[in-house]
Amino acid sequence: MEVVMKIQILTDSSCDLSIEYINQHSDIIRVISMPIQIDGKSFSDDFGETSDLKYFYERLRAGAVSKTSQIVPSVFEEVFEQNQKNEVYTIYIGLSSQLSGTFSNAILAKNIVEEKLGTSGFIFLTDNMSGSIGTAISVMKAVELIKEGLSAAEINNWLEEHTMNLHHWFAVDDLQYLKRGGRISHMSATVGGVLNIKPVLTVNELGNITMFKPVRGRKKSIKLLVNQLQQYADRDIFDKVLIAHGDCYEDAIVLKEAISEYWDESKIIISELSYTISTHVGPNMLALSFWGVDKRETLV
Secondary structure, X not given: OOOOOEEEEEEEOOOOOXXXXXXXXXXXXXXXXXXXXXXXXXXEOOOOOOOOHHHHHHHHHOOOOEEEOOOOHHHHHHHHHHHHHOOEEEEXXXXXXXXXXXXXXXXXXXXXXXXXXXXXXXXXXXXXXXXHHHHHHHHHHHHHHHHOOOOHHHHHHHHHHOHHHEEEEEEOOOOHHHXXXXXXXXXXXXXXXXXXXXXXXXXXXXXXXXXXEOOEOHHHHXXXXXXXXXXXXXXXXXXXXXXXXXXXXXXXXHHHHHHOOOOOHHHEEEEEOOHHHHHHHOOOOEEEEEEEOOHHHOOO
């Protein structure tokens, strides 16, 4: 009798998957909440299930400063150890190690658990060199690979081998949020703050956020996002496209309608940013993620 490997995809609230998708795949996916602070209060990011995400955006627009904290190693240790004792393989997929120290904490926790239990091969960590919805679409691909019957090691290898095929493009309203979190330079933030510039950014081959092109107005930024999909997407790698928005659902619909001229509409998924990512990009961010050609070819 064939033994089926039990695999859990572990991610965190920076992934910006929709809560509906997470709940539909709760037998496979586990999400760790990141700590959030705003207006002197602290809470865990649960994608708005127990708190008001709309109110959070209102506070950001009013000038309130939100902060996030890394997931500490002990949180990962608990999950890794519990899964390993239950003979469940864990694949952690999180933000680029260049964007958050959380990935380093996961590495530390893995080493501690493996030394404590005296075993290895149950915990896999995937640095996908991407941001929020790049992480989300990586999780979605991993779920598909589980259903195809691949082992945890094979899934981890596939994700690592296709790191450069993962695209994450996004347009923001105000670069000051990224500057505040140290994700971009002061000069880049200044450029984006004038003349109705809606900068389109990407995550490069090193896993860092970089300015791709400054464009004027939301219509032009949407057009550029669609153009990136047309030029570089490869549906043979993965036939789904992910759109994420920061409280600008109408813009996400415009983007979806434009993409649907080239892509099966049923394969285009819209999700809303979590508290975690909204903290660092601000309201009105619009993002697009897909699998395609080697992204190093697109950044020359």
